[in-house]
């Protein structure tokens with residue numbers, strides 16, 4: 001939800017533990033897969049980290065359906081015109097030195113970036129896995145490489161968005177993705193942190209471990 005002026009904002013827990021753990025695990029596994037992609041001798045590490053990224057992305061998609069309210073797709077997938085309006089307001093705010101419209105979950109433009117990143121984190125390893133198993137031939141191998149380049153571009157856009165968003169909202173969004181605590185219009189918009197969520201990172205670890213075992 002867009003909300004109150006910066007000076008009136010409270011801080012509250014917004015990103016639950018599964019969101020934070022899956023984000024940083026995804027960033028690490030995708031980075032390893034990208035760094036090892038060109039080396040024949042590192043093929044197993046490449047395949048395993050890509051497989052782990054796939055498992056984590058699957059988990060995050062599931063969590064987007066059943067997780068805490070800011071983690072759900074319904075909290076941040078908005079109609080395209082809202083994303084365009086947000087980008088216009090952001091540019092105007094940056095040029096005038098005022099603060100941009102604030103959202104508790106991802107902003108409407110960021111929401112599309114999140115969907116693109118998650119889709120790429122599913123499709124890229126899948127094409128790699130099929131290629132690794134000699135299915136699909138040359139065109140699939142080339143599609144895998146093209147998707148990896150597209151993924152890199154999406155990550156660059158993501159990092160620029162996070163930097164611009166942090167400046168516009170005068171808040172470190174990466175730190176919020178570590179601690180879970182973010183500015184909110186009203187403290188009630190924050191989430192409570194039930195202990196049962198502690199089992200979810202274990203479930204992710206089990207998923208990733210299972211994938212490694214299959215590999």
Ligand code: HEM
Pocket residue numbers: 019020022023026027028030031060071105106107110114117118155158159162173174175177
């Ligand atoms: C391979 C690298 C990366 C990938 C694939 C990636 C992917 C993602 C995804 C899927 C989300 C949505 C999180 C969710 O709702 O669960 C996200 C959000 C976020 N990421 Fe990344 N990320 C990467 C690297 C980074 C790095 C290096 C940083 C910090 C400098 C970062 C900072 C953030 C922040 C701050 C958000 C939340 C943005 C917001 O407040 O709306 N990411 N990222």
